[in-house]
Amino acid sequence: MWTWFYKLASPPYVFGVAAALTPWFAALAALAIGYGTVAGLVFAPPDYQQGDAFRIIYVHAPAAWLSLFAYTTMAVAGGIGLIWRIKMGHAVAAATAPIGASFTLLALVTGSLWGRPMWGTYWAWDPRLTSELILLFLYVGVMSLRPAFEDPARGDRAAALLSIVGVVNVPIIHYSVLWWNSLHQGATVAKIGKPAMPGSMLWPLLSMLLGFMLFYGAVLCIRVRGEVLNRERQATWVREAVKS
């Protein structure tokens, strides 16, 4: 039952799987993002309150969602590395950090550009915005902590600990609009019952969400291959891997 899990501990296996998955993820991401962009910008009708400014949601919401998903992935991978001492867990955690940080920055910038016409300000110390900014700082902290140690194994462990401690911020971000008075709107897609959007607006958004996830998968696979090579460069299997 646990065979698949133990296989993930094998660097050549992870390297091969990542190489095989990359083109699939990349091609499907291009299709989903292409459709979502055209449908969101051209075919979706303007919102009755926000007008065409609502179209910012097509990049803002997927980026924000991905920022949380990537952080959770980083914490889980770091936890696997820490608890089971699986080196590939730390490799995945290291690979995911810069991707997650860039999408957190994208969520903050696009949210800020949406906030100016809707709220009259680029920034407010709102619970959702502030907790998302803390997420960016956590990513930067994890990325800075790893190379701060001379011993890479200690750097991995410290970064994993910080990412696990910081994961408490993920539910805070998600539920901040419910727990505190927030300028930020509540859930639109993940509403229990039915989403507060018509299909013509919802489908491009779901396509962009899927596209961003697939894109994340593709970039993660490329970065994981780099991480594995960096960590295993003395191993004999690497000789064959770098030839291909």
Added chain:
Amino acid sequence: MMSAFWSMGGYARYVWPCFGFAGAVLIWNLWSACGYLAAARMRAVRALAMGAGENV
């Protein structure tokens, strides 16, 4: 028709920079990941070459 699309109902200066920045983030991610892999590959090749030299 086209100018109405580009003006985005008066929100062009907010909508287009968002999509532009999103495109830049996607391209940067791909570029940096490919660069990272290429650099790692080169370091591995160099390490293997040095190892082979030591064995001779």
